[in-house]
Amino acid sequence: MAFYAQHYDLFLTATQSFCQQCDNINRLVDTHVVTKDNEVFLRKFCPTCGESMVKISTNYDYYKQCEAYLKQPDLPEKSLTQVLRGCPYDCGVCPQHQNHPCLALFNVTDECNMKCNICYYAAEPGLGNHRSMEEISQMLDTLLETESEPDLIQVTGGEPTTHPQIMEILQFLKKSPVRHLMLNTNGIRIAEDEAFVKALKKLGAGFEVYLQFDSLQKEVLQDIRARDMREVRRKALAMLEKHNVSTTIVSVIKKGLNDKEIPQILAFSRKYRCIRGVVFQPVQEVGRIKAEGDFRITLSEIRQIVVEDEGNPFTAADMIPLPCDPHKIGVGYAAKTMGIDKEGAPYANLMPVTGQIPKEMITEQRGTVAFEQDRAFVKTIVETVSLDTAMGESILKDKIKTKLFCCWPSFLSPADMGYENVYRIVIMEFSDVYNFDTTNIKRECNFMIEPNRVIPFSTYNMGLSRSQ
Ligand code: SF4
Numbered sequence: 001m002a003f004y005a006q007h008y009d010l011f012l013t014a015t016q017s018f019c020q021q022c023d024n025i026n027r028l029v030d031t032h033v034v035t036k037d038n039e040v041f042l043r044k045f046c047p048t049c050g051e052s053m054v055k056i057s058t059n060y061d062y063y064k065q066c067e068a069y070l071k072q073p074d075l076p077e078k079s080l081t082q083v084l085r086g087c088p089y090d091c092g093v094c095p096q097h098q099n100h101p102c103l104a105l106f107n108v109t110d111e112c113n114m115k116c117n118i119c120y121y122a123a124e125p126g127l128g129n130h131r132s133m134e135e136i137s138q139m140l141d142t143l144l145e146t147e148s149e150p151d152l153i154q155v156t157g158g159e160p161t162t163h164p165q166i167m168e169i170l171q172f173l174k175k176s177p178v179r180h181l182m183l184n185t186n187g188i189r190i191a192e193d194e195a196f197v198k199a200l201k202k203l204g205a206g207f208e209v210y211l212q213f214d215s216l217q218k219e220v221l222q223d224i225r226a227r228d229m230r231e232v233r234r235k236a237l238a239m240l241e242k243h244n245v246s247t248t249i250v251s252v253i254k255k256g257l258n259d260k261e262i263p264q265i266l267a268f269s270r271k272y273r274c275i276r277g278v279v280f281q282p283v284q285e286v287g288r289i290k291a292e293g294d295f296r297i298t299l300s301e302i303r304q305i306v307v308e309d310e311g312n313p314f315t316a317a318d319m320i321p322l323p324c325d326p327h328k329i330g331v332g333y334a335a336k337t338m339g340i341d342k343e344g345a346p347y348a349n350l351m352p353v354t355g356q357i358p359k360e361m362i363t364e365q366r367g368t369v370a371f372e373q374d375r376a377f378v379k380t381i382v383e384t385v386s387l388d389t390a391m392g393e394s395i396l397k398d399k400i401k402t403k404l405f406c407c408w409p410s411f412l413s414p415a416d417m418g419y420e421n422v423y424r425i426v427i428m429e430f431s432d433v434y435n436f437d438t439t440n441i442k443r444e445c446n447f448m449i450e451p452n453r454v455i456p457f458s459t460y461n462m463g464l465s466r467s468q
Pocket residue numbers: 086087088089090091092093094095096097098441442456459
C-alpha cells in the first residue's frame with residue numbers, strides 16, 4: 001500500500017469520499033484534505049486499495065479564498081426525505097442538505113439524436129421515454145415544495161427538443177413562478193427548424209438557450225461528441241443571432257484536448273450579440289464516460305487559463321467563488337456592449353464588474369438569493385460599478401432595475417440597458433468518484449427534479465440516489 005505521510009504539507013480537514021480505484025459507491029472511505037506545494041488534494045484511506053491522493057485544486061491561495069466567500073446557508077423550504085442511512089444515501093432532498101435548488105433540471109426525455117462519448121446520462125437514439133405533461137406537472141409541484149420561487153429551471157434530457165410536446169412544456173414552465181427558464185440542447189433542431197426558433201423567441205424575457213459548444217476543432221468534437229458538430233453549431237448560432245434569442249454556450253473541458261482552446265472559445269463568444277456568456281464544465285467520470293485519470297481538470301486550472309488569457313479582460317479579481325458553493329462554482333460578470341473588431345465584424349466590448357464589488361457586500365447578505373429585496377445592497381453595487389468609465393462613459397446610471405440569476409446578481413442596470421448587456425463566465429465543477437466529498441456535496445445547488453424527489457445533480461449522476 002502506498003504511504004504518503006511524508007509527502008504533503010498541511011492537513012486542512014477530514015471528510016469522506018469514495019475510492020476511485022475500487023469504484024465502490026456503497027462504501028465511504030475516510031479522507032483528509034491536505035496541501036502539497038500550493039496544491040490541494042483528497043488523501044483517501046481505502047481498506048481494500050490503500051491510500052491514494054486526488055488533486056482537487058492547483059491553487060491553495062484560491063482554495064482559501066473560496067472558504068472566505070462562504071455565505072450563510074440558504075436552505076430548501078422543505079425536506080422530502082429523512083436521514084436514514086446518512087449522506088449521500090438519503091438524497092431527495094434530506095434535512096442535512098445546506099443549499100436550496102438554485103438550478104432545477106427537468107429531464108423531459110431519455111431520447112437523443114446524438115450519442116456523445118461524454119454523455120452523463122448515457123442517452124442515445126431509440127431510448128424514448130418522453131415524460132408526460134402529468135409527470136412534468138408533478139415534477140414542478142415537487143420542486144415548488146422545496147423552493148416556492150425557483151431562480152432557474154433548465155429543461156434537459158436526453159435531447160429535450162426531440163420531445164413532441166417540447167413547446168407545450170416550455171410554455172407551461174414559463175408560466176410557473178420560475179424567474180429564468182433555459183433549454184439545454186445540442187442545437188440540431190435549432191439549426192434546422194426556424195419556426196421552432198421563432199417559437200422560442202416568443203417565450204420572451206427570462207428564457208435562454210443553453211447550447212453545447214465544446215470546440216471549434218473537428219477532432220475535438222469527434223472525441224467529445226462522436227460527431228463533427230461545426231456546421232450544426234454555425235447554423236444554430238446564426239439562427240439564434242438572427243432572432244436574438246438569449247444564449248449561453250457551454251463547453252465540457254478535457255485536459256489535453258480542449259483546455260488550451262478556452263481563449264478561442266471566449267473570443268468566439270464575443271462575436272455574437274445573442275451570447276450572454278460561456279460555461280466551462282470539467283469533464284466528469286459518470287454516465288458513458290469511463291474512469292481515466294489523465295484528462296481530469298480542476299476548476300482552478302480552467303480559471304487560471306481564463307485569467308491569463310490576454311485576449312479577454314477578466315482578471316483574477318474578476319473570477320470569484322460563487323458564495324453558495326464556492327469550491328465548485330467560479331463566476332465573473334461583465335457589462336457588454338457590441339462594437340466591431342479590426343476587420344469591422346461585430347465584437348463585444350466587455351467591462352468586468354465582479355472585481356469591483358467588495359466581498360463583504362456578497363457574503364454578508366442575509367441567507368437569501370433575493371438580492372433585489374435588499375435595496376441598500378443593490379444601490380451600493382450600482383454605485384460601485386458606476387465608478388468605472390472604462391467604456392468611455394458610465395454605462396450604469398440612475399434608474400435601477402435588477403434581475404437575478406442563481407446566487408449572484410446577473411444584471412444591475414438602468415432602464416435603458418437590457419439582459420443583452422450582460423456577459424458572464426462560469427466554471428462549474430460537479431462531483432464524481434474522484435473528487436466527491438461529503439462536505440461539499442451538501443452545498444450542491446444544481447438539482448435533478450423527479451416526480452417525488454429533488455436530487456443533487458452529482459449524486460444523481462453517480463447513481464447514489466439509486467444505489468439503495
Ligand atoms: S447530498 Fe444532500 S440531499 Fe443527498 S444525502 Fe447528502 S445532504 Fe442529503
